[in-house]
Amino acid sequence: MSLTHHDATVPDEGSRPGPRILLHSDDPAVRERVRTAVGPRLAVGAPEITWHEAATHAGVMDMADVASFDLVILDGEADKSGGMGLCRQMKDEVYGCPPVVVLTGRPQDAWLASWSLADATVSRPLDAIEVQRTVAQQLGAVRPH
Numbered sequence: 001m002s003l004t005h006h007d008a009t010v011p012d013e014g015s016r017p018g019p020r021i022l023l024h025s026d027d028p029a030v031r032e033r034v035r036t037a038v039g040p041r042l043a044v045g046a047p048e049i050t051w052h053e054a055a056t057h058a059g060v061m062d063m064a065d066v067a068s069f070d071l072v073i074l075d076g077e078a079d080k081s082g083g084m085g086l087c088r089q090m091k092d093e094v095y096g097c098p099p100v101v102v103l104t105g106r107p108q109d110a111w112l113a114s115w116s117l118a119d120a121t122v123s124r125p126l127d128a129i130e131v132q133r134t135v136a137q138q139l140g141a142v143r144p145h
Contacts, residue, residue: 018047019139020068024060024083025075030103030126034073037128038135057081064094071138072100076109077124084116091117099138 018041025031031053041048052069054060057080060072072090074083087100099119104110107123120134 018049019070020050020052021135022052022054022060022063022067022069022072024054024073024078024086025103026055026078026080027075028055030075033126033128034103034131037126037131039132042132042136042139057086060086061089061093064090064097068096069098071098071135073135074100074102074118076102076104076113076121084113084118087113087116087118101134101138 021038023031023034025034035051038049052063052067054063060074063069064072072087074086076083078086083102087102090097090100100117101120101122102113102116102118103126104113104121104123109123110121113121120138122131122134
């Protein structure tokens with residue numbers, strides 16, 4: 001069963017035992033690149049990741065109100081409402097906010113992501129190995145180097 005809010009679909013809470021990741025970008029190609037980089041699971045034999053997607057600020061906040069996630073990935077370059085402001089809002093307003101990764105436009109934007117209280121950043125161009133490593137670290141699947 002699915003609930004639909006604005007631009008977001010939230011599957012049944014008990015549908016999968018693997019990590020639940022909320023992925024935000026107004027660009028479907030960015031969302032696809034992130035999902036492809038991370039892959040269906042964090043390691044061989046690990047449970048499958050359940051992806052939830054939102055294209056707008058309202059969609060992310062609606063989903064955060066009705067479901068819990070293990071990780072949130074926000075596009076800092078999204079139009080109208082970028083991921084950095086959204087991250088700051090989530091950290092201030094969402095009780096027990098999960099770790100948040102912000103996708104930045106360039107490495108020099110990491111300082112701004114620190115204002116947003118992001119737990120980690122990945123800068124463009126998105127490197128598949130870096131995206132996967134960062135997601136795994138934030139989910140506790142690997143130790144930081």
